[in-house]
Amino acid sequence: MATGRSSVFPDSARCGETTSVEYGNPPLFLALEGIIQRLDPAKTYTVGRDPQSDAVFQEAIVSWRHARIYWGGRSWVLQDLDSTNGTYGLGRRVSLAEVGHGAEFRLGDADEGPQLRFTGPPTHPGIVSAASVTRIGRSSDNDLVVREPEVQPHHAEFRFTPASCEIVDLGTPYGTHVNGHRVERTQLRPNDTVTVGRRTFRLIGDRLRDCSDAEEPSSLIARRLTVKVKCDKGQRTLLNKVSFAVPPKALIAVIGPSGSGKSTLLRALTGHQRIAKGEVLYDNQSLHERYAELRQHIGIVPQHDVLHLQLTVRTALRYAARLRFPRGTDPVERDRRVEEVMSELKLDLHADKRIAALSGGQRKRVSVALELLTKPALMFLDEPTSGLDAGMDRDVMQLLRGLADDGRTVLVVTHSVRELELCDKVLVLSPGGSLAYFGPPDEALEFFGHDTWADVFSAFEEHREHDWSRRWRESQQHLTPAVALRPADGPAAPAAPEAVQPPKPPKPPRWTAQLSTLVGRHLAVIASDRGFVGLLVLLPVLLGLANTVVPADFGLRRAPDGKVNIEAGTILVSLAISMCFVGAANSVRELVKERAIYERERAAGLSRSAYLMSKITVLGLITGVQGIILCALGLAPRELPPEGIVVNGTPVVEMTFVITLLGFTSMMCGLLISSLVKTAEKTMPLLVLFSVVQYLFSGITFRLFDNPGAEQVAWLVPSRWAIAAEGATLDLGQLLGPQDRTAPSATDPLWHHTLTQWLTDTGVLLGTAMACYLLTIRFLRRHEPEVVRK
Numbered sequence: 001m002a003t004g005r006s007s008v009f010p011d012s013a014r015c016g017e018t019t020s021v022e023y024g025n026p027p028l029f030l031a032l033e034g035i036i037q038r039l040d041p042a043k044t045y046t047v048g049r050d051p052q053s054d055a056v057f058q059e060a061i062v063s064w065r066h067a068r069i070y071w072g073g074r075s076w077v078l079q080d081l082d083s084t085n086g087t088y089g090l091g092r093r094v095s096l097a098e099v100g101h102g103a104e105f106r107l108g109d110a111d112e113g114p115q116l117r118f119t120g121p122p123t124h125p126g127i128v129s130a131a132s133v134t135r136i137g138r139s140s141d142n143d144l145v146v147r148e149p150e151v152q153p154h155h156a157e158f159r160f161t162p163a164s165c166e167i168v169d170l171g172t173p174y175g176t177h178v179n180g181h182r183v184e185r186t187q188l189r190p191n192d193t194v195t196v197g198r199r200t201f202r203l204i205g206d207r208l209r210d211c212s213d214a215e216e217p218s219s220l221i222a223r224r225l226t227v228k229v230k231c232d233k234g235q236r237t238l239l240n241k242v243s244f245a246v247p248p249k250a251l252i253a254v255i256g257p258s259g260s261g262k263s264t265l266l267r268a269l270t271g272h273q274r275i276a277k278g279e280v281l282y283d284n285q286s287l288h289e290r291y292a293e294l295r296q297h298i299g300i301v302p303q304h305d306v307l308h309l310q311l312t313v314r315t316a317l318r319y320a321a322r323l324r325f326p327r328g329t330d331p332v333e334r335d336r337r338v339e340e341v342m343s344e345l346k347l348d349l350h351a352d353k354r355i356a357a358l359s360g361g362q363r364k365r366v367s368v369a370l371e372l373l374t375k376p377a378l379m380f381l382d383e384p385t386s387g388l389d390a391g392m393d394r395d396v397m398q399l400l401r402g403l404a405d406d407g408r409t410v411l412v413v414t415h416s417v418r419e420l421e422l423c424d425k426v427l428v429l430s431p432g433g434s435l436a437y438f439g440p441p442d443e444a445l446e447f448f449g450h451d452t453w454a455d456v457f458s459a460f461e462e463h464r465e466h467d468w469s470r471r472w473r474e475s476q477q478h479l480t481p482a483v484a485l486r487p488a489d490g491p492a493a494p495a496a497p498e499a500v501q502p503p504k505p506p507k508p509p510r511w512t513a514q515l516s517t518l519v520g521r522h523l524a525v526i527a528s529d530r531g532f533v534g535l536l537v538l539l540p541v542l543l544g545l546a547n548t549v550v551p552a553d554f555g556l557r558r559a560p561d562g563k564v565n566i567e568a569g570t571i572l573v574s575l576a577i578s579m580c581f582v583g584a585a586n587s588v589r590e591l592v593k594e595r596a597i598y599e600r601e602r603a604a605g606l607s608r609s610a611y612l613m614s615k616i617t618v619l620g621l622i623t624g625v626q627g628i629i630l631c632a633l634g635l636a637p638r639e640l641p642p643e644g645i646v647v648n649g650t651p652v653v654e655m656t657f658v659i660t661l662l663g664f665t666s667m668m669c670g671l672l673i674s675s676l677v678k679t680a681e682k683t684m685p686l687l688v689l690f691s692v693v694q695y696l697f698s699g700i701t702f703r704l705f706d707n708p709g710a711e712q713v714a715w716l717v718p719s720r721w722a723i724a725a726e727g728a729t730l731d732l733g734q735l736l737g738p739q740d741r742t743a744p745s746a747t748d749p750l751w752h753h754t755l756t757q758w759l760t761d762t763g764v765l766l767g768t769a770m771a772c773y774l775l776t777i778r779f780l781r782r783h784e785p786e787v788v789r790k
């Protein structure tokens, strides 16, 4: 380990001088104990014990003038200056060595000597010595690389003059912030903080210190968290004044007997559950007040995988990245991040496999990967190991341990107590949602005075009346500084020092971009199942052919000699009901089956209307094609009147339009049903009911006009208006003859053979579809996280 003083500052690069330097390509940096220095090809850097050296070491094994580093024209070169103990690269003594990114040398001793380490542009530096101009951005030709979606390829520049330092934003959409205020160009004062993306830098002397990690620990504080729900007896408390503070970069397990409120706690912490009292603070900011800013930092892996199982791992992650990355993110950057996350979670081998083909543990990894895309600082997982065998269980917990070790705070709700030793702390909930323990896992059983967790949970059950929370509050462990320093059930903690105003939250992708991504994903999901695609085509073909079975001597024309053509009504109603069924069947499961995915994506910034519109676009397209197939087969063998109302000469066109519009409206009704029900199983009986109602209230089955009650109910039935529009085209009143024998001249007024009537009928059909849209979007809101709803 190097213990020498870390100063590697060529004078020309110091604050106070402006020199024009042409850097080597690719740029090379020398890293010494957290200080990262960009090397200037115009300079020669000396290394040794001599205090005048550019890199000064104090170890006796290092010679006074030990080595030098210079740009050799084509590459960087490290030259040993005949030092006593030598310079070592890869364990071998070297006198002249070419230097590139990642090269490491030791001075004086191959194993123990102080280290010289060369790198590419720093991505997460501790301290960066400031050159005359230090540019920050996402691409690797910057002096400081910040690989975050909201950071532009060339984002901002620190420009040093003899007397000062100026920060200049290079025209970026998300801006550069100084002390929380967006700036285009401003002089920096000592200790000003500069925020670029999610990283914060502070100017200290002539150095930039990256204080993101130091100043923004992902601390999570729950203060007197109380959740209540309504029940028959009034109100039921699911969480009772739960207070704790999670240290940064820690893995916390939440355990407790079944029904103790673990999932409720997680939902409350992530803003998915309404809190009756208390608050949740992330980095001293209230979750509920600042959700838009904070959501990028939070990853949530629900208990049930929120994945489209039909997609491959890579495709699913790419769609997720397109939805979650901020507006303006470079697609190459996005795809790079997807590959990075897959490799981080060892999913690269499975990248092109369908998620459905993966094991439970691998699927869980995909769920975690999905959340890691946006580099969240806090990860919440609800029972990620449920349903996995013991081996997988350990695998997943080790994965979470790794995430915490990489600097994230991970809170996992788990039933499994086998792997608790991997966690930094364990949070135990007792029945009734009270905090019974929060501390190191190895002290927990001793605290409860039992040998196993099964015994602890049995004690909870046997002594339900016992105030476990009080026992915890009054315990010695609770009063140890690590816990007591943070707010407990006592008075609120003193206000945090004045927080730096956070930059505005990055904007989610544009509405149109979200729509096109969702449409693309939906089409990809459908296309991945060939059997389903075949069924979508086969259904209207079979129903259309079935329609031709209805015998009709005169097709849909008026019968000669003033006779009636009863079969025309049968043909029309059969076509209409077929279309109603097909349209509604297309959509009736669509929203309910994706509810968990919607909930998660909505929390991550998805637009509600873009989501619904994507469903309408894809399902509308499918329904439209099916309507055309149905009409082509169902109407082809039928004789039609020579003229329609709107399209003279070809009534088949306006009839097909009306049937397709009926299919579309039924599809909208299906979406409405789907937004209302709680489970997918409930949709089938409702689909049957919907189809039967369409049949009964079509206006053909029995007389609706002048039938008070039934007539008004039928106003809400799409098939009534579709048959009415078809009736207007065909002059159905004349074709079918009197429906009311007591008034033979009376015909259904909605079937009048006039353009006005046709427009009215189709207009109401469209209006019904629109009403379904408005109601569906309203009901979708009920399935959104509490914090988004607000």
Ligand SMILES: Nc1ncnc2c1ncn2[C@@H]1O[C@H](COP(=O)(O)OP(=O)(O)OP(=O)(O)O)[C@@H](O)[C@H]1O
Binding pocket: 229, 230, 231, 236, 238, 256, 257, 258, 259, 260, 261, 262, 263, 264, 265
């Ligand atoms: N919306 C609700 N209305 C009424 N009771 C609810 C509601 N949500 C949860 N509960 C009840 O609250 C209690 C805690 O539920 P929760 O799912 O948080 O427990 P849990 O500890 O995660 O259970 P498990 O380990 O079995 O998953 C349960 O008794 C549950 O029935």
